[in-house]
Amino acid sequence: MNASDLFALQPLIIIAATIIMVMLVIAFHRSHKLTAILTLAGLAIAGMSLTAVACVIPRRITPLLILDYYGLFFSGLIFAASFFVAALSYSYLEIHEGHREEFYLLLLLATLGCAVLSLSMHFASLFLGVEILSVSLYALTAYLRHRDRSIEAGVKYLILAAVSSAFILFGMALVYAETGSMELVQIAARAASEGVHRLAFTSGLVMIIVGLGFKLAVVPFHLWTPDVYEGAPAPVTAFVATVSKGAVFALVLRYFSVTGILTNRSLFAIFTIIAVASMTTGNLLALLESNVKRILAYSSISHLGYLLVTLLASGTAAMTAAAFYLTAYFITTLGAFGVVSALSVKDRDADSMNDYTGLAWRSPWLAGVFTAMLLSLAGIPITAGFVGKFTVVAAGVASGLWFLVIVLAVNSAIGLYYYLRIIVALYSRAEIEHAHAPELSRTDSAALSGLTVLLIWIGVYPEPIIELIRETMRCLI
Numbered sequence: 054m055n056a057s058d059l060f061a062l063q064p065l066i067i068i069a070a071t072i073i074m075v076m077l078v079i080a081f082h083r084s085h086k087l088t089a090i091l092t093l094a095g096l097a098i099a100g101m102s103l104t105a106v107a108c109v110i111p112r113r114i115t116p117l118l119i120l121d122y123y124g125l126f127f128s129g130l131i132f133a134a135s136f137f138v139a140a141l142s143y144s145y146l147e148i149h150e151g152h153r154e155e156f157y158l159l160l161l162l163a164t165l166g167c168a169v170l171s172l173s174m175h176f177a178s179l180f181l182g183v184e185i186l187s188v189s190l191y192a193l194t195a196y197l198r199h200r201d202r203s204i205e206a207g208v209k210y211l212i213l214a215a216v217s218s219a220f221i222l223f224g225m226a227l228v229y230a231e232t233g234s235m236e237l238v239q240i241a242a243r244a245a246s247e248g249v250h251r252l253a254f255t256s257g258l259v260m261i262i263v264g265l266g267f268k269l270a271v272v273p274f275h276l277w278t279p280d281v282y283e284g285a286p287a288p289v290t291a292f293v294a295t296v297s298k299g300a301v302f303a304l305v306l307r308y309f310s311v312t313g314i315l316t317n318r319s320l321f322a323i324f325t326i327i328a329v330a331s332m333t334t335g336n337l338l339a340l341l342e343s344n345v346k347r348i349l350a351y352s353s354i355s356h357l358g359y360l361l362v363t364l365l366a367s368g369t370a371a372m373t374a375a376a377f378y379l380t381a382y383f384i385t386t387l388g389a390f391g392v393v394s395a396l397s398v399k400d401r402d403a404d405s406m407n408d409y410t411g412l413a414w415r416s417p418w419l420a421g422v423f424t425a426m427l428l429s430l431a432g433i434p435i436t437a438g439f440v441g442k443f444t445v446v447a448a449g450v451a452s453g454l455w456f457l458v459i460v461l462a463v464n465s466a467i468g469l470y471y472y473l474r475i476i477v478a479l480y481s482r483a484e485i486e487h488a489h490a491p492e493l494s495r496t497d498s499a500a501l502s503g504l505t506v507l508l509i510w511i512g513v514y515p516e517p518i519i520e521l522i523r524e525t526m527r528c529l530i
Contacts (some may be wrong), residue, residue, distance in 0.1 A: 054114065054115065055132075057109060057112070058112070058114045058115075058228035060105075060106070060109060061106055061109050061112045061114060061120045062114060062118075062120070063102045063106060064099045064102050064103055064106060064128055064132070064168065065099075065103070065168055065169070065172075065282075066101075067095060067098055067099040067102055068095060068096075068099050068132075068164060068165045068168065069094025069165060070095070071091065071092065071094075071096075071098075071099075071161055072158060072161045072162060072165065072411065074091055074095070075088055075091055075154070075157055075158050076158060076160065077093060078091060078154070079154045079155065079158065083152075083153070083154055085143075085146065085147070085153045085154060087504065088154040088157050088522070089139065089157060091135060091157075092139045092160065092413065093139055093140065093162065094155040094432060095118060095439075096132050096135055096139065096161075096164070097136060098133065099132050099388055099466045100129055100132040100133060100136070100345050100467030101306065103125050103132075105203075106125060107122070107125060109223050110122065112123065113174070116175050116236050116292060117173070117174065117175045117177055117178035118169070118172045118173065118174060118175075119172060119174045120172060121527065122524065123307065123525055124171050124172040125173040125525075126521075126522065126525040127151055127180050127300070127303040127376075128168050128172065130379065130380060130383060131164060131167045131168055131191065131296055131299065131300055132164065132168070133383075134295050134296045134299070134383050134387060135160065135161075135163075135164040135167075135292070135296055137291075137387050137391070137503070137504065138158060138160065138217035138288050138291055138292045138295075138296070138387070138499050139286050139386075140159075140496050140499065140500040141210075141287075141291065141390075141391045141394050141395075141496070141497060141500050142143075142160070142286075142394075142446060143494070144168055144394075144395070144493075144494035144497050144511075145159060145286065145287060145288050145394045145397060147332045147494075148397075148398065148399045149197060149399060150293075151198075151199075155198055155489060156193070158198075158511040159189045159193050160193065160292070162185060162188075162189040162191065162454065163185070163190055163292065163296070163297070165184070165185060165190035166181075166182045166183070166184070166185030166186030166187075166189065166294065166300075167186055167296050167299075167300035169182035169185065170182035170183065170186070170300040170301060170303065170304045171303045171304065172215070172308075173304060174236065174237045174238065174307075175235055175236050175237065176225045176228075176229070176235035176236075177235060179221075179225075179304065179515055180218075180221065180222065182300075182304075183218060183221065183268070183301075184218065184272075186300070187214045187217075187218065190210060190289075190292075190293065190297065191207055191210060191211045191214070192207070192213070193285070193286075193289045193292070194206050194207040194210050194281060194284070194285040194286075194289055194293075195207025195208070196286055196289065197286055199394075200284070200401075202283065202284035203284050203285065203286065203348040204284075204476060205280070205284055206280055206281045206283070206284025206285050207284070207285075209277055209280055209281060209284075209307055210277060210281050210285075213267060214267070216267070217263075217264045217265075217267035217268060217274075218264065219259070219264075220260045220263045220264035220267075221260070221261055221264030221265065222264075223257075223260050224256075224257040224258065224259070224262075224263075224264065225257065225261065226257070226261030227239060227253050227254070227256055227260065228254060228258065228261070228351070229246045229259030229362075230253060230257075230259065231251060231253050231254040232254070233517045236282050237308060237311055237312065238305075238311065240312065241303075241311055241313065242311040243475055250525050255317075255319075255320075256321050256399070257312060259320075259323075260321070262320075262323075262512075265301055265304070265305055265364065266327070267355050268297070268301040269298055269301055269302060269305070270298065270353065270354055270357065271327050271328075271330075271354065271357050271358065271361065272327060272330035272331045272334045272335070272354065272358075273327075273330065274428075275331070275334070275335070275354050278350045278351070278353065279289060279338075279342075279347040279350040279351060280352060281293065281350075281351075282346050282347060282349065282350035282511050283344060283346045283347050283404060284292070284348070286402070287321070287346075287390055287393045287394035287397050287402050287403075288390070288394050288417060289390065290346060290349075290390055290393075291386065291390035291394070293386050294349070294350075294353050294386045295383045295386050295387055296352070296381070296383075298357065299376045299379050299382075299383060299422035300436065302340065302357070302360060302375075302379065303379075305364065306312045306363075306364060306372065306375055308362060313435060315364070315365065321365065324361060324364065324365055325365060325456075327358075327361060327367065327485045328358050328361035328364075328457060328460075329358070329460050330358070331353075331354055331355060331357055331358030331455070332355050332358035332359060332460055332461060332464040333358075333460070333464060334354065334355075335351045335352065335353070335354045335355030335357075335358060335464075336351070336352075336467040336468045336471075337467070338351045338354075338465045339351035339352055339355070339468070339479075340467070340470065340471055341423065342471070343405075343406050344404050344405065344406075345393065345403070345404050345405070345406060345408070345409065345475065346393065346402065346404040347404070348471055348475070349386070349390070349393075351391060352468065352471075352472075353386065355464060356382055356430075358461075358464070359378065359442065359445055359461055359464075360375060360378055360379070360382075360445075360456060362445055362448070362449045362457045362458070362461060363375035363378065363445055363448050363524075365449075365452070365453050365454060366448040366449055366451065366452035366454060368448075368451070368452070369526050370444075370447065370451055370524060371448040371451075371452065372444045372526040373444065373448075373519065373523045373526050374441075374444035374447065374448040374516040375445075376446055376522040376525065376526060377440070377518065377519055377522055378414055378441040378442070378444060379495055379517065380437070380441075380511070381429065381437035381438050381440065381508075381511060382438075384429075384437055384504055384507050384508050385426050385428075385429040385436075385437060385438055385510070386430075387427040387504055388422060388425070388426040388429075388501060388504040388505065388508065389423065389427065389430070390479060391422075391497065391500055391501050391504065392419060392426070392501065393424040394497070395409055395419065395491065395494075395497045395501070396409075396412075396419070397490055399514065405497060406474075406478050409423070409478045409479050410478045410481050411473060411478075411479075411480075411482055412478075412480055413479050413480045414482065415491065416493075417511075419491060419493065419501075420479045420480070422501050422504075422505050423475075423479060425505055425508055425509070426477055426504075426508070427472040427475055427476055428476075429508055429512070430453060430468070430472055430473070431465070431468075431469045431472045431473075432465050434512070435509065435512045435513055436508055436509070436512040437507070437508050437509075437511040437512045437515070438512070439512060440511065440512055440515045442461075442465065443463065444519075446458055446461065446462070449461070461526050
C-alpha cells in the first residue's frame with residue numbers, strides 16, 4: 054500500500070480518526086455537546102473528502118476493497134444518513150440520564166462498518182464490515198438499559214445476528230472450497246468457466262443469501278424486525294432501517310451484478326418468491342398493527358421487497374432505480390423516525406397511535422413533516438417516494454417482470470391504507486384539549502427541515518440525482 058492508496062482511503066481514515074478522537078474526549082472530558090459536535094464534524098469531513106477521492110478512482114486497494122464511483126456514492130449516502138441520525142440523537146439523548154457520549158462512538162463504528170461493506174470486493178472485507186456493524190448495533194439497540202424492551206430487543210438482535218454471521222461464514226467456506234478464492238472477481242470468473250451448478254458452490258451461495266437476508270429483514274428472515282424496531286431507541290431504529298440495510302443492499306447489488314449469479318434460474322426463482330413474500334407479508338402485517346414503530350417496521354420489509362424487483366431486473370436502468378429508491382427511502386424513513394424521536398419522552402418512545410392524535414393542532418409543522426414522509430412512503434406524487442417507485446416499475450417493465458410489477462402495484466395500494474390511518478390520527482381533533490404541544494430542539498428542527506426539503510426537491514426535480522446515479526452505476530456494467 055502506497056501514499057496514493059492512503060489518499061484514496063481517506064474517508065475511512067477520517068471516520069477511524071474521529072472514533073479515536075471521540076474515545077480520547079470521553080476518557081479525559083465528558084461532554085455530550087462536544088462529543089456530538091465532533092461526531093457531526095467527522096461525518097461531514099468524511100463526506101466532503103469523497104470529492105477529492107473521486108479524482109483518483111477507480112482504484113483497487115489490496116484485494117479487499119475497491120474505490121469506484123459506485124462505492125463512493127453509497128459511502129456518501131451512508132455518511133449523510135449517519136449525520137442526520139447523529140443530529141436527531143442529540144436532543145433524544147438529552148432527556149435520558151446516564152452516559153450519553155458512548156452512543157456516538159458506537160454510531161461511528163457502525164458507520165465505518167457500513168462504509169467497508171459498500172467498498173468490499175472480498176469475502177474477508179465483507180465479513181469484517183458485517184461484524185463491525187453488527188457488534189455496534191448490539192450495544193446501540195440495548196443502549197437504554199433502564200428499558201426492559203430495549204434490553205430484550207438487543208438480546209434478540211444479538212442472537213439472530215450471530216446466526217446470520219454463522220450462515221455467511223459457512224457459505225463463504227463452501228464457496229472458497231470450490232473456487233479456491235475469496236476475491237469476488239476471481240469467484241465470478243471461475244464460476245463462469247466451470248459452472249455454478251455444483252452442489253457445494255450453490256449451497257454456499259444460498260447460505261450467504263440466507264445470512265444477508267437476515268440483515269435485510271426480508272421474508273422469511275424478518276421476524277426480528279418489529280420487536281427490534283419497537284425496543285430500540287428511535288434514532289437507532291432509524292439507523293437500522295436506513296444505513297444498515299442500505300449498506301447490505303449495496304453490497305448485494307454489487308456482488309450480484311459482478312457475478313451474474315441470477316442467471317441461474319433456481320436462484321432467480323428463489324429471489325422472486327422472496328420479493329413477492331416480502332412485499333405482501335410486510336403490508337398485510339402492517340394492516341394489523343396500531344404501534345407506529347411496528348407499522349414502520351413492517352413497512353420497511355415491504356420496501357425491501359420493492360427493492361428486490363430492481364435486483365431481479367437487468368441493466369443500468371435497474372441499478373439506477375435501486376440507488377435512487379434507496380436514496381428516497383433513506384430520506385423518507387429518517388424523516389419519519391425523526392418525528393418519532395422528537396415526540397419521544399424519557400420513559401418511552403412515541404410509538405402509540407394516541408401520541409399522534411391531534412398532532413396537527415398541537416404542532417402543525419411537525420404534523421406536516423410526518424404527513425409528507427408518510428405520503429412519500431406510500432408513493433404519492435411530488436414526493437421522492439413517488440419517483441422512486443416509478444423508477445422501480447419502469448425497470449421491472451423494461452426487463453419484462455410483469456408479475457412482480459403487478460404485485461408491487463397491488464401492495465402499494467394496500468400500504469396506502471395504513472399510512473392514511475396515521476395521517477387521519479394526525480388531523481383528528483379527539484382529546485386535543487388535554488394534550489401538550491411538543492417542544493422541538495434546534496437540532497431536531499434543522500434535521501427535519503433539511504430532510505423535508507430534500508424530500509420535496511427530489512420529488513419535484515429528480516433529474517440531477519438520477520443523472521449522477523446513472524453515471525455511477527455504469528462502472529458495474
